[in-house]
Amino acid sequence: MNKITYSISVCFSVSLQKTVEGFGGSSVVFPCRYDKQLQDLTAHWRYNDIKNVYDIQAGRGSAREQHQDYTGRTQVFSHEFVKGNFSLKVENLRLTDAGTYCCYIIDVNYQECTALSVKGMMK
Ligand SMILES: *[C@@H]1O[C@H](CO)[C@@H](O)[C@H](O)[C@H]1NC(C)=O
Numbered sequence: 001m002n003k004i005t006y007s008i009s010v011c012f013s014v015s016l017q018k019t020v021e022g023f024g025g026s027s028v029v030f031p032c033r034y035d036k037q038l039q040d041l042t043a044h045w046r047y048n049d050i051k052n053v054y055d056i057q058a059g060r061g062s063a064r065e066q067h068q069d070y071t072g073r074t075q076v077f078s079h080e081f082v083k084g085n086f087s088l089k090v091e092n093l094r095l096t097d098a099g100t101y102c103c104y105i106i107d108v109n110y111q112e113c114t115a116l117s118v119k120g121m122m123k
Contacts, residue, residue: 017100018114022093024121030114032086032103041081042106045074045088048099054088056081069096093118 022028032043038059045054051067054074061076075089086103095118102113 021117023119027091030088030101032112034084043086044104046102
């Protein structure tokens, strides 16, 4: 009995994925939280594993190789990096932004994903 309970809970925690809802024209913050201090980390924010949404390189935010769909619409909070908070804000949401956003912290092989759904424009 104990064994069954254990395997179910492990399975559940692996498949668990957060979902956020946004409205067209509004903004959303995708969480990426690591509970240990990381110096000069490298992390990648990706959309559906394909598009480059944002990079953190050597501990600094960079939009240099960002996909043009996200030009001028993204922000990280560098003052929060020391707290292990690498969350990403995407502004002026479009219906086509719906999908899965993952942060990959390369140094520690950590990943955190959030599914986004976008509803019609805000009035
Ligand atoms: C991370 O930082 C953002 C921006 O300041 C904030 O909205 C968010 O609540 C923070 N997340 C955590 C887990 O502290």
